[in-house]
Amino acid sequence: MPPDVLAPPTSPAGLMWRGIRRHRARLAGCYALITSWLLCEALVPIVIGVTIDRAVATGEVAEIALWGGVLVALFVVLSYSYRFGARLGVGALQLEIHQLRVEISQHVLGAEGARTGLLPGETLSLATSDAETIGEFLWHVGYTLAGLVGVVASAVVLFGIDLVLGLVVLVGVPLVLVAIQVVTPLIARDTSDQQAGIARATGIATDLVKGLRPLKGIGAEDVATSRYRGHSAVARDASIRTARSTGSMYGLTATLSGLFLALVAYLAGTRALDGDITIGELVAVVGLTQFLAEPIAGLGQTSAQAARSFASARRVVDFLATPPLATSGDTELPDEHADLSLVAVSTGPLRELDLDTRAGELVGVVVDDPASGEALVRLVRGEVRPDDRSGTVTLGGHPVDDLTIDALRSRVVVSQHHVDLFEGTLRATVDPDGELDAADFAGVLDASAASDVVDLHPDGLEQPVTAGGTTLSGGQRQRLALARALATRAPLLVLAEPTSAVDAMTEQRIAEGIRALRHGAGSTLSTVVITSSPALLASADRVVLV
Numbered sequence: 001m002p003p004d005v006l007a008p009p010t011s012p013a014g015l016m017w018r019g020i021r022r023h024r025a026r027l028a029g030c031y032a033l034i035t036s037w038l039l040c041e042a043l044v045p046i047v048i049g050v051t052i053d054r055a056v057a058t059g060e061v062a063e064i065a066l067w068g069g070v071l072v073a074l075f076v077v078l079s080y081s082y083r084f085g086a087r088l089g090v091g092a093l094q095l096e097i098h099q100l101r102v103e104i105s106q107h108v109l110g111a112e113g114a115r116t117g118l119l120p121g122e123t124l125s126l127a128t129s130d131a132e133t134i135g136e137f138l139w140h141v142g143y144t145l146a147g148l149v150g151v152v153a154s155a156v157v158l159f160g161i162d163l164v165l166g167l168v169v170l171v172g173v174p175l176v177l178v179a180i181q182v183v184t185p186l187i188a189r190d191t192s193d194q195q196a197g198i199a200r201a202t203g204i205a206t207d208l209v210k211g212l213r214p215l216k217g218i219g220a221e222d223v224a225t226s227r228y229r230g231h232s233a234v235a236r237d238a239s240i241r242t243a244r245s246t247g248s249m250y251g252l253t254a255t256l257s258g259l260f261l262a263l264v265a266y267l268a269g270t271r272a273l274d275g276d277i278t279i280g281e282l283v284a285v286v287g288l289t290q291f292l293a294e295p296i297a298g299l300g301q302t303s304a305q306a307a308r309s310f311a312s313a314r315r316v317v318d319f320l321a322t323p324p325l326a327t328s329g330d331t332e333l334p335d336e337h338a339d340l341s342l343v344a345v346s347t348g349p350l351r352e353l354d355l356d357t358r359a360g361e362l363v364g365v366v367v368d369d370p371a372s373g374e375a376l377v378r379l380v381r382g383e384v385r386p387d388d389r390s391g392t393v394t395l396g397g398h399p400v401d402d403l404t405i406d407a408l409r410s411r412v413v414v415s416q417h418h419v420d421l422f423e424g425t426l427r428a429t430v431d432p433d434g435e436l437d438a439a440d441f442a443g444v445l446d447a448s449a450a451s452d453v454v455d456l457h458p459d460g461l462e463q464p465v466t467a468g469g470t471t472l473s474g475g476q477r478q479r480l481a482l483a484r485a486l487a488t489r490a491p492l493l494v495l496a497e498p499t500s501a502v503d504a505m506t507e508q509r510i511a512e513g514i515r516a517l518r519h520g521a522g523s524t525l526s527t528v529v530i531t532s533s534p535a536l537l538a539s540a541d542r543v544v545l546v
Helices: 012-022 024-056 061-109 120-161 163-180 184-210 212-218 221-273 279-320 370-380 405-411 426-430 438-448 451-455 474-487 504-518 534-538
Strands: 340-347 350-356 362-366 392-395 412-415 492-496 526-530 542-545
Touching: 012 024, 012 061, 012 120, 012 279, 024 061, 024 120, 024 279, 061 120, 061 279, 120 163, 120 279, 163 221, 163 279, 221 279, 340 370, 350 370, 362 504, 362 534, 370 412, 370 492, 370 526, 405 412, 412 474, 426 438, 426 474, 438 451, 438 474, 438 504, 451 474, 474 492, 474 504, 504 526, 504 534
Parallel strands: 362 526, 362 542, 412 492, 492 526
Antiparallel strands: 340 350, 340 392
């Protein structure tokens, strides 16, 4: 299976292993070069010790030249091994982070959607900080492998110099690492709490910024701010606990490794004074002792990084495991136009609902409860099923659940009451694919009364639209959303309260515009408008009261 289509993992370990598998070529090169770099680091004090014993102590020029050349070559290999190893490793790390972000985005933004209760800011946190924490694990795996090889190689050299020193290193390093692991579960728990707290606070902050104007309008900004302050305090406290446990791990690592290395240096010094090892060997032992400080500290930090990465991986795996928002099958529809039919459907507040559409017809739907309108919209979109499988929802005679997402979405477009606008120009907002010619574009703007929004700005169609349309009024946003829906020319268009934020005169223009644009002579387009607007209902061919 190609790396870019590996199945979503079901466990944090599976997510980590998948990252290694799909970047195995880069990572294999990275790990080999990083191991080479660390081995060269270990060889530096050894070569210096040999140079002292064979060249400096003897005064032989040939030996000095030989071992000097070996030292230069060693530093060349050391330098380039790290340079190119780091390049491969960081490249794999960044690519994995990007692929995780794409996967998270596709899961929630894809045609089927994701049935998750996360706020947008929480999802953003998954795609940023959690993805980065997982990606960093790839680098630490390589450093762990290189560190282990470096420690083993140092132990072998020390065995060759002195049996006692070799045994001390061989036994002492595992003991230090085992002692460090005491803090690791705390780091995993605190990191999980920290990431969840940050995600929650980010989600609330995002919603607060988006809804600041209406909050000010009803005087509720203090309540919303207090809510954010509470969640922010929780995230802050979790971050402090994470920093405390991570700091404890670093402090424990530094203390234990320092004591251990001091013991090795002391033993080497006494052996040199007793004449059991040469001056060059003493230099090599002291140098290796200094070298061992880095891989031991790195091995201790790797456990903390693994704890953080697994905590983030658990959050991502749980998110990717959320079920799709809309169910789908594999049935295609041969006809461009397909009639929608709801027969004896009950779900939520709806009870025994019968509703159908016909080609070329404009149907008005009046609901006594906004929840009923929302339930109807979700039924048409395939996001909910009738309760206890009672009743049927079909499109072109086929159950909506059996249709492919493309078959459903290409024939049915739903414009919900809540308006979502994206950053760009007004032209791109209404016609993101640039498919409309000038005449069709003008017709859509006139039908939705969005031409007023164009005329009010000196830049016209090129005026900027901010994310969420925050610089526009509620009525302007609603008209742009309606224009965007009309521009799709969908065979079946479902509009939920499309004029609730506009005045009566504009509402009348919109009612006439929808009628003229979609239901002229010979039109096969169908429109369902969920509304209580007298103007829209008056333009309908028939009205259904729910």
